[in-house]
Amino acid sequence: MSDSLETLHDLFVHELKDLYSAENQLIKALPKMSQAAQSPELKRAFDTHLRETKEQVRRLEQVFKALGEKPGGKTCKAMQGLVEEGEELLEEDADPDVMDAALIVTAQKVEHYEIASYGSVCTFGRVLGYDQATEILKETMAEEERTDKLLTGIAEKLNVQAKTADEADESESSEDRSEAMTDRPMNRTSSSGNARGNAGGNQRGRTSTSRSKGSSGGNPGGSRKRSTARARR
Numbered sequence: 001m002s003d004s005l006e007t008l009h010d011l012f013v014h015e016l017k018d019l020y021s022a023e024n025q026l027i028k029a030l031p032k033m034s035q036a037a038q039s040p041e042l043k044r045a046f047d048t049h050l051r052e053t054k055e056q057v058r059r060l061e062q063v064f065k066a067l068g069e070k071p072g073g074k075t076c077k078a079m080q081g082l083v084e085e086g087e088e089l090l091e092e093d094a095d096p097d098v099m100d101a102a103l104i105v106t107a108q109k110v111e112h113y114e115i116a117s118y119g120s121v122c123t124f125g126r127v128l129g130y131d132q133a134t135e136i137l138k139e140t141m142a143e144e145e146r147t148d149k150l151l152t153g154i155a156e157k158l159n160v161q162a163k164t165a166d167e168a169d170e171s172e173s174s175e176d177r178s179e180a181m182t183d184r185p186m187n188r189t190s191s192s193g194n195a196r197g198n199a200g201g202n203q204r205g206r207t208s209t210s211r212s213k214g215s216s217g218g219n220p221g222g223s224r225k226r227s228t229a230r231a232r233r
């Protein structure tokens with residue numbers, strides 16, 4: 001890094017260059033993430049954020065222009081690392097639901113990184129009296145925060161789906177249950193260490209607020225619910 005950081009302005013520009021690199025890397029990564037996503041809602045979230053990210057790059061260029069500075073010349077290594085980690089996850093042989101969850105955690109790490117950076121540059125911009133630049137950057141900040149919340153919402157639905165299948169398993173015989181344990185990695189993850197040596201009662205020990213209602217005893221709709229959850233894949 002050859003830029004000297006004598007003033008807060010220098011640091012402001014340095015961080016903007018970092019963000020410019022980060023956003024451009026994300027433009028390349030998001031289509032792959034969208035392609036790997038199974039949930040239509042998650043795909044949509046990635047596609048929307050790709051459009052937003054292109055606009056965010058344009059906004060950064062606007063800020064550079066207003067400051068009489070040039071973008072580029074810097075590679076955001078943090079984003080490089082986050083993208084690399086995401087790519088490693090994409091290579092895993094994963095259950096589609098679990099892959100969606102993996103894509104969400106990757107995307108949320110990215111969003112949190114960006115939120116931290118935009119938060120700082122918005123503050124620096126305000127301190128430096130760069131009102132126009134700050135307003136532009138705040139728009140992007142709001143988009144990143146919205147995206148993060150949206151991803152949390154999608155993740156919560158994935159968990160609900162897993163729980164529903166889980167409840168359905170309770171009404172099946174222990175043989176069926178052990179079959180379900182092997183073909184639903186999401187369950188396996190949440191009950192790790194439980195599956196062996198506790199035959200028949202393997203899922204009872206877990207705390208679940210939704211389990212206490214409607215799922216105990218019989219649950220005639222249980223298996224149907226599970227096949228619905230599967231059919232949705």
Ligand SMILES: [Fe+2]
Nearest residue numbers: 023053056114
């Ligand atoms: Fe962004």
